[in-house]
Amino acid sequence: MTAVHAASPLLEVRDLSVHHGQLQALRNVSLQLPAGATHAMIGANGAGKSTLLRTIAGLHQPSTGSVLLDGEDVTRLRPERRVRAGIALVPEGRRLFPSLTLEENLLVGSSSARKGPWTTERIYELFGWMRDRRGQRAAQLSGGEQQAVAIGRALAANPRVLLLDELSLGLAPVVVRRIYGLLPELAAAGVTILLVEQDVSQALAVAAEVHCLLEGRITLAGPPAALTAEQIEAAYFGVAASGNDTSPGPVPASPSGPAPVDQLPGAST
Ligand code: ATP
Numbered sequence: 001m002t003a004v005h006a007a008s009p010l011l012e013v014r015d016l017s018v019h020h021g022q023l024q025a026l027r028n029v030s031l032q033l034p035a036g037a038t039h040a041m042i043g044a045n046g047a048g049k050s051t052l053l054r055t056i057a058g059l060h061q062p063s064t065g066s067v068l069l070d071g072e073d074v075t076r077l078r079p080e081r082r083v084r085a086g087i088a089l090v091p092e093g094r095r096l097f098p099s100l101t102l103e104e105n106l107l108v109g110s111s112s113a114r115k116g117p118w119t120t121e122r123i124y125e126l127f128g129w130m131r132d133r134r135g136q137r138a139a140q141l142s143g144g145e146q147q148a149v150a151i152g153r154a155l156a157a158n159p160r161v162l163l164l165d166e167l168s169l170g171l172a173p174v175v176v177r178r179i180y181g182l183l184p185e186l187a188a189a190g191v192t193i194l195l196v197e198q199d200v201s202q203a204l205a206v207a208a209e210v211h212c213l214l215e216g217r218i219t220l221a222g223p224p225a226a227l228t229a230e231q232i233e234a235a236y237f238g239v240a241a242s243g244n245d246t247s248p249g250p251v252p253a254s255p256s257g258p259a260p261v262d263q264l265p266g267a268s269t
Helices: 049-057 079-085 102-110 120-126 143-155 173-181 183-188 200-206 229-237
Strands: 009-020 023-034 038-042 064-069 087-090 161-165 192-197 209-214 217-222
Touching: 009 049, 009 192, 023 049, 023 064, 023 192, 023 217, 038 049, 038 200, 049 087, 049 161, 049 192, 079 087, 087 143, 102 120, 102 143, 120 143, 143 161, 143 173, 173 183, 173 200, 183 192, 192 200, 200 229, 209 229, 217 229
Parallel strands: 038 192, 038 209, 087 161, 161 192
Antiparallel strands: 009 023, 009 064, 209 217
16 A cells, blocks of 8 residues: 555545446446545546546436545535535536636636635636636637636636546647646645546556546556556456456556556557
């Protein structure tokens, strides 16, 4: 176990199962995020990553299980109450209001904000280019700029936990690197981050701990440095590797350290 497990969790997911109609998208998922941690959830298309983040944010109700923030059960709180409690989501595909200006989109984020350091001014300090373009409509911004505004909008709510869904989707590698380059700064500012990502290299590079989802189950958990490429590949694709199957439960961490993940999405970027 690493030091990150020693602290009591700021965010805890307990035995969470979620259905979309007949389809079970999450199966008994449990997760603990200590304050200040950056965790990554990797997994293929349809593995259940977005469902997990959206359930934590209150956009889906679980069939069983619970979500706790700092020990408080928030499972039944409506999404806006969760924002006030300190959980903010940057949704897949950004979901900005295209006809509103950049600044108006940030103000939407602050409308149900907790008290905290992330004023519009502070967001403009983090993203130097935004101030001069604050009057521009969101629709006129590039994909990378829109992603930055979506992060800014979530920060405007002064989150304790920031949920980031597929930050790299549809963006050029150079833009992805720039956006990921901001995450250590957010972590240093005290924001606890849970990101989901198909770009495995990117996730491994920034996260203290990685979880892999496969068909709604956690198939792997551990710090990137303790996981081998074979373990990650097996957990990601569901192929048996050296006697491990993909049944629930963490694959034991290997002492052999990191290995190239050249077979996995994002390896070429
Ligand atoms: P992707 O990277 O493609 O977004 P994901 O890992 O985020 O994948 P989810 O979007 O959580 O996966 O989807 C998990 C499963 O639930 C998939 O089979 C998906 O088709 C299904 N699903 C997701 N949202 C809904 C919904 N609103 N209604 C019905 N089925 C859904």
